Amino acid sequence: MKRQLFLPLALVVVVPVFSLQDNSAGQSKKSQTQDIDPLALQVLKAATDPIRDAKTYSFRAFVGTEQLGTNGQVITLFHVSDVTVQRPDKLHLDFAGQGQKVQFYFNAGLAALYAPSEKLYSSLSAKATIDAELEDLAKRKVPVPVKNFLQSDPYKSLTQNLRSAYVIGMVKIFDQPVHHLAFTEPGAEWQLWVIGGDNPRVRRLQVIDRSEAYQPRVTVDFLDWNLKATPAADLFTFNKPADAREVPILGVATPTIQQSGGK
Numbered sequence: 116m117k118r119q120l121f122l123p124l125a126l127v128v129v130v131p132v133f134s135l136q137d138n139s140a141g142q143s144k145k146s147q148t149q150d151i152d153p154l155a156l157q158v159l160k161a162a163t164d165p166i167r168d169a170k171t172y173s174f175r176a177f178v179g180t181e182q183l184g185t186n187g188q189v190i191t192l193f194h195v196s197d198v199t200v201q202r203p204d205k206l207h208l209d210f211a212g213q214g215q216k217v218q219f220y221f222n223a224g225l226a227a228l229y230a231p232s233e234k235l236y237s238s239l240s241a242k243a244t245i246d247a248e249l250e251d252l253a254k255r256k257v258p259v260p261v262k263n264f265l266q267s268d269p270y271k272s273l274t275q276n277l278r279s280a281y282v283i284g285m286v287k288i289f290d291q292p293v294h295h296l297a298f299t300e301p302g303a304e305w306q307l308w309v310i311g312g313d314n315p316r317v318r319r320l321q322v323i324d325r326s327e328a329y330q331p332r333v334t335v336d337f338l339d340w341n342l343k344a345t346p347a348a349d350l351f352t353f354n355k356p357a358d359a360r361e362v363p364i365l366g367v368a369t370p371t372i373q374q375s376g377g378k
Contacts, residue, residue, distance in 0.1 A: 148278070155280035155296050162309040162317050163269040169342040173199040177338065178260045181331035189329055199344060200265055203244045205351040220353040221248065227353035234359045260335055264317070276300045293318050302326040316340045 166172065176196045184190045194212025206221040218229045226241035226248075242248040246267050252259060259265070263272045274280075283295035286308070293308040303326070308319040321334045 150279040150281075151277060152280050152282055155282045155298070156274065158282065158294050158296060158309055158311070158315075159273065159280075159307065160270050161311075162307075162315045163264075163273065165315065165342055166264060166269050166317075167267065169200075169202075171199075171201040171344045171346065172340070172342045173197070173344040173346070174264075174340045175338040176261050177336040179334045180260070181329075181333070183329060183331075189331065196261070198261060198265070199346050199350060200245065201346065201351065202267060203246070206245055206265065207346070207350045218353075220351055221245070222351040225352070228364065229353055229359070234356060235362045236353065236355060236359050237362055237364045239364070260333055264337075273298075288318055291318070 174197075176198060177193070178196065179191050179193050181189050181191055192212070194210060196211075197209040199207045204221075204223040206219070208219040210217045210219065215230045215232055218231065220227045220229070221241060224241050224243040226239040227236055228239065229236040242251050245265055249259065249262055249266060253262075263269050266272045277298055277300050279297075279299045281297045283297055283306075285292055286295045287293065288308055291310065293310055296307045296309065298305050298307070303322055303324055305320065305322040307317065310316050310318050317337050317340075319334070319336050321332060323330055323332045
C-alpha cells in the first residue's frame with residue numbers, strides 16, 4: 116500500500132474559527148456597532164506585545180477542538196504542539212495527537228513534514244516568511260489554532276475586526292490568578308485568560324465559530340512560554356535521515372468520527 120503523510124488539522128498551524136479574522140473585508144462595514152472597553156485592549160496589548168518584541172520564542176499549546184461525529188454528536192479531540200518561532204522566517208512544530216507524531220519544519224520558504232516513528236516525510240511549497248505563509252494558508256481556508264501568536268504583530272491580528280471587548284474580571288485557573296477578557300467579531304466570539312504582573316502572558320484562549328450550525332469551539336492552553344529561547348541552529352531545517360522515505364501529503368486530516376451504539 117502506498118503510504119501518505121497526513122497534514123494534521125492542528126499542525127497546519129488553523130480551524131476556520133481560529134483565523135480570528137485577518138482579512139480586511141469587514142473593515143468597510145463600520146456601520147456595525149462597536150462596544151470596546153479600552154481596559155480590555157490594554158490587557159490584551161500588555162500580554163501580546165512581549166510576543167511581538169521577541170526575536171525567538173517558544174511555547175507549548177494544549178489544544179481541544181470540536182468535531183461532529185457520524186451521529187451528529189459533538190466530539191472533542193485533543194493534541195499537544197511544541198512551537199518554536201524565530202522571526203521572520205523560521206518555525207518548528209512538534210505535533211502529538213490523533214495518530215502518528217509529526218514534526219513541521221519551516222525555514223525561509225523551505226518546509227517539510229516528518230513522521231519520525233515511521234520515517235516518512237513530505238516536502239511542501241511555502242512562502243518566504245511566516246506571515247506570508249499564514250496569509251497563504253488563510254486564503255486556502257486551511258485551519259492554525261495558534262496562528263495569531265505566530266504572526267509578527269499578534270495584537271494587530273487579534274483586534275482588526277473587533278465588535279466588542281470586555282473585561283470580565285479576575286478569576287483563577289488552577290489557583291493561578293488571571294484576567295478574564297471577552298471579545299466578539301463577525302462570525303466568532305472568543306475569550307482570553309491573561310496572567311498579569313511584571314511578566315504578562317497569555318494563558319488560555321477559547322474561540323466559538325458562530326458561522327457553523329453546531330458552533331464548534333477551540334480551546335488552547337498556553338504553557339511554558341519562553342520569550343528568550345535559544346534553539347539549536349538546525350532546529351528549523353529538515354535533515355533527511357538516510358532511511359527516510361518521501362510520501363505525498365493527504366491534505367488536511369479532518370477526521371470522520373465513527374460512533375457505535377451502546378446497545
